[in-house]
Amino acid sequence: MGAPRVAYIGNFEPPHSTENHYAVSFEALGCRVQRLQENRITEGNIRAALDHTDLLLYTRTWNSLTKRAARIIARPPRHVVTAAVHLDVWWDLEREAEPSTSAMFRAQHVFTADGRYPDRWTALRVNHHYLMPAVVDLALVGEKLGTPDPDRWPFDVAFVGSRHYHHEWPFRPALIDYLAARYGKRFAHVGNDGDVHGTDSGTIRGQELNDFYATVPVIVGDSCFAASDIPYVSDRAFEAPGRGGFSVFPAIEEVQSELWSVPSQVYYQPGDLDSVSTLVDLWLERFADDPELHEGLTAQGARWIKGHATYTNRASTILRTVGLAVSGDT
Numbered sequence: 001m002g003a004p005r006v007a008y009i010g011n012f013e014p015p016h017s018t019e020n021h022y023a024v025s026f027e028a029l030g031c032r033v034q035r036l037q038e039n040r041i042t043e044g045n046i047r048a049a050l051d052h053t054d055l056l057l058y059t060r061t062w063n064s065l066t067k068r069a070a071r072i073i074a075r076p077p078r079h080v081v082t083a084a085v086h087l088d089v090w091w092d093l094e095r096e097a098e099p100s101t102s103a104m105f106r107a108q109h110v111f112t113a114d115g116r117y118p119d120r121w122t123a124l125r126v127n128h129h130y131l132m133p134a135v136v137d138l139a140l141v142g143e144k145l146g147t148p149d150p151d152r153w154p155f156d157v158a159f160v161g162s163r164h165y166h167h168e169w170p171f172r173p174a175l176i177d178y179l180a181a182r183y184g185k186r187f188a189h190v191g192n193d194g195d196v197h198g199t200d201s202g203t204i205r206g207q208e209l210n211d212f213y214a215t216v217p218v219i220v221g222d223s224c225f226a227a228s229d230i231p232y233v234s235d236r237a238f239e240a241p242g243r244g245g246f247s248v249f250p251a252i253e254e255v256q257s258e259l260w261s262v263p264s265q266v267y268y269q270p271g272d273l274d275s276v277s278t279l280v281d282l283w284l285e286r287f288a289d290d291p292e293l294h295e296g297l298t299a300q301g302a303r304w305i306k307g308h309a310t311y312t313n314r315a316s317t318i319l320r321t322v323g324l325a326v327s328g329d330t
Helices: 018-028 043-050 067-074 094-100 118-123 171-186 206-215 236-242 253-258 273-289 293-308 311-322
Strands: 005-010 032-037 055-058 081-086 109-112 128-130 157-160 187-190 218-220 247-250 265-268
Touching: 005 018, 005 043, 018 032, 018 311, 032 043, 043 055, 043 067, 055 067, 055 311, 067 081, 081 311, 109 311, 118 128, 157 171, 157 206, 157 236, 171 187, 171 273, 206 293, 218 273, 236 247, 236 265, 236 293, 247 273, 265 273, 273 293
Parallel strands: 005 032, 005 055, 055 081, 081 109, 109 128, 157 187, 157 218, 218 247, 247 265
Antiparallel strands: none
16 A cells, blocks of 8 residues: 545645645655645535545634535545644633634544643534644754854843734733843844844744754743643644754643653743743753853753654554554555
8 A cells, every 4th residue: 555645624825834734744754735725615625636646634724614525524525535634722711612603614624732621522413533732853944053142132031923912821921021120131032023033024033043942041921721730732842852952841741741851951840930930940040151052951851753753653643543554654
């Protein structure tokens, strides 16, 4: 049997979208991937793709599929398996009705990073699989670990992401405001509503982001509804250390268990701002005392993640779960 053929419905226009990262990862496993742009797809496009497809995969952005197209995802031809994959959290937000209405959740297999409330998925007859985020293998997108540029980014601490966030999680803006007040000009907020902007929709992406992570000693992370015992985690837990940054992240058992071998990520008590600054100050002092420590820890962490927690690994998990494992499995 040859490598699986994948037809992937998603948003491929932004070069750094999750869909593009998953697509190149499936291709790294030997799959042939046909990219179908969600907001321009028709029922006819999907049916034509099915003739040459083993896996119909969907990552929703606009939820724009017609009802007839959505029915294909729920009831595909016998030779095709359908799956959906998404990084977002769903429950306890305004959009929590979507699992009962969105076409993405009608797929035969649904992979999300929100593993909370398995009974709710079951009640909706969603065949849900908890799958944590990851980071793209940098080599697949022509990137490498960053080069420090302190003249461009003269900061000690940074947060990467928007301040404006789900109102159900007020810790995010409180965290950013706390860091800004405590560290002043030493703090950088990178995002479309931050004070440090890149060229891609207001934020920093790709190789430029890797260079930023290599430059700023400590990156502070956040994850919606963070608590020690919840099975949901933001992709920041993998993006920052995987791209060569040193990350201070909320202590979530699932993450700590997955990344226990990564020395470039340490954990603060969820919801505790004093815990954040205690760790930030501790590691800033250590890096000041030993200028080579940051580079050594981040290189080791990025190396581990490259081998164990990339989207190539996650794509392999998806293929195995739906019964389409290939010889390039990692």
